[in-house]
Amino acid sequence: MTQDFSTDVLICGAGAAGLTLAIDLARRGVSFRLIEKMDAPFQGSRGKGIQPRTQEVFEDMGILDRVVAAGGLYPPSREYHPDGSHVDSPVMTHTPPTPAEPYGIPLMVPQFLTEGVLRERLAELGHRPAFGCELVAFEQNESGVTARLASAAGEETLRVRFLVGADGGRSFVRHALDIGFPGKTLGVRAVVADVVLSGLEREAWHRFNEGSMDAQMSLCPLAGTQLFQLQAPIPLEGDIDLSAQGLSAMVAARTGRNDIRIHSVSWASAFQMNARLADRYRAVNVLLVGDAAHVHPPTGGQGLNTSVQDACNLGWKLAAVAAGAPKTLLDSYEEERRPVAVEVLGLSTKLLVDAKRGDMRRGREVHQLDLGYPGSSLAMEQPERAGSRLCAGDRAPDAPVRGAAGQPTRLFQLFKGAHWTLLGWETDRRGIAPRSGLHIHTFGDGGELHDDGGHFREAYEPMPGDWVLVRPDGYVGAIVASARIEALEAYLQAVGLGLPH
CATH class of the missing domain: 3.50.50.60 (FAD/NAD(P)-binding domain)
Incomplete structure (x- = not known):
């Protein structure tokens, strides 16, 4: 019906x-x-x-x-000591971009x-x-x-x-x-608020009384705005004054300073962490x-x-x-x-x-770069790739490559959009019929992509004749040898990429 x-x-x-x-x-x-x-x-x-x-x-x-x-970017953390001194340190690890991980x-x-x-x-x-x-x-x-x-x-x-x-x-x-x-409720209640304040510079995330759940407070300049985000643990019970006056009093009590003034509050919340x-x-x-x-x-x-x-x-x-x-x-x-x-x-x-x-x-x-789905029912290897750096279900790495016409591009540019991407290493593209929703690219003699820097080989470790199928969400769905091409065809059918009738 x-x-x-x-x-x-x-x-x-x-x-x-x-x-x-x-x-x-x-x-x-x-x-x-x-x-x-x-x-x-x-x-x-x-x-x-x-x-x-x-x-x-x-x-x-x-x-x-x-x-x-x-x-x-996140500013450095500036931790204030009881004597009024402070020390700056990075909050986030800054990892240089690589061909496989551009960010x-x-x-x-x-x-x-x-x-x-x-x-x-x-x-x-x-x-x-x-x-x-x-x-x-x-x-x-x-x-x-x-x-x-x-x-x-x-x-x-x-x-x-x-x-x-x-x-x-x-x-x-x-x-x-x-x-x-x-x-579970994690036994921590906190206030978070977006505020306009004076008395602090914007090049650091200001932190007071670190390690003390009774007096800890941080004031972080919010990139792209004129606001600071105030964060502080608070007692598990009781009302909290989230007005500018109330938060100013909290700041003064926890920092011991009277030069930090909160002028307005654009958003505030007191919440239990769960x-x-x-x-x-x-x-x-x-x-x-x-x-x-x-x-x-x-x-x-x-x-x-x-x-x-x-x-x-x-x-x-x-x-x-x-x-x-x-x-x-x-x-x-x-x-x-x-x-x-x-x-x-x-x-x-x-x-x-x-x-x-x-x-x-x-x-x-x-960073969430190492999360993937290696045990998924949608992760297929034919044959299995024992000891390989990259497995089906893993995040598909980026790599700079060159098109046959001479212009540089990246795998992420080829993946971009709503389609699946099939990469063949020293394969015959005629082994897979074109179909809607699938973009096919091949490396090797007669292929339209060249791995001049070896970055694709380093990240994907392909064997001659391998096909690598990348899902629309950027994870490797299947890695299949040309001799097992029928398994790849069955996979494509199962995810809705069958040939038109």
Whole structure:
């Protein structure tokens, strides 16, 4: 029986995860609605770190330069001692770019600026979030979801193929599905506020009473703004005065200085730190992304980045299923992303323990470049690559290469967009038939790419006749020898890249 769907996907929540998913669906031509129950965009700095792996995602989406221009680098940490002296030290490890990893330094971009760039990109693709529109009820069957929405214009009912809950840690969608959200409250309550102040220079992240949970305070200049972000642990119980006057009093008490004055507060929150993970990411045609699926302490800048990459993983799979790929493809979303959340939650919690001791240094472990899906059902090697540096399921490295016409390019430029990419090393491109959604490139005699610097060989370690299939989200899906070409053809069929009938 033919279903009458109003749209393919309803995305509930227009934060970083919902916006990323909307952009990914828009560039794939998938119909969707993006709703947000708040009347206006979020205006806080909460998730201000953009890790190198997310920078790669943003390059693919065509917004990285805008994001970089909107923010900046983390300033050094300036730790003040009781005698009034101070010492500066780097907060983040600065790793020089390499051919395989072009971005090695986390960026500081306040969340409201990042989301502003995402909304601008979405508008370029012809879509906007509907603010002041709330999901108030839904029900589903095997074929789709019926959702009831409420806004100032009244109520409407929408029939969609899929509903995605990107509606935060208190997710209505997750609660309505009765999906468990186990974890723990971490015994830390904190205030975070975006303030205009005087009395401090902007070239450092000012930190006072490090290691003391009763008196600790940090004041960080927010790149791209005239604001500072105030962070301080507070008692587990009791009201906190979040006004400019109240926060000024807190600053004076904790710093021992009367020259730091807070003039205004643009956003403030007092919150309990939690580490929680949803029992499931999917219930038939309803899926969870971002904070609806996992919440993190802010240490290490992992929450927003994990949310963006959830959406990047889910977008191409929803599009493929909407276009006719087997619905079982959606099972791989939870299979791949939930273990990543487990790992990242463990890291964030460990870094919180370090922060309590006054240790704020962050290294490669926060960059998210080493996260991947090697155990995924979508990771195929024929034959297996024992001892290889790169395996199916790993992040696909970048590499500078040269086109046959003489112009330099990069693998990331070839990967950019909504398509799959198939790279052949000393192969005959006639072994794989062209098809929609797949870009084929070959190295070697008669190939259109040349690895003059050996960077592709170093990163991918190909054998003559190897095919490397790179997924739309930038991970290696399959590495297959030409002698096993039938296995590659079966893989392409399973992910919706079969030949047209």
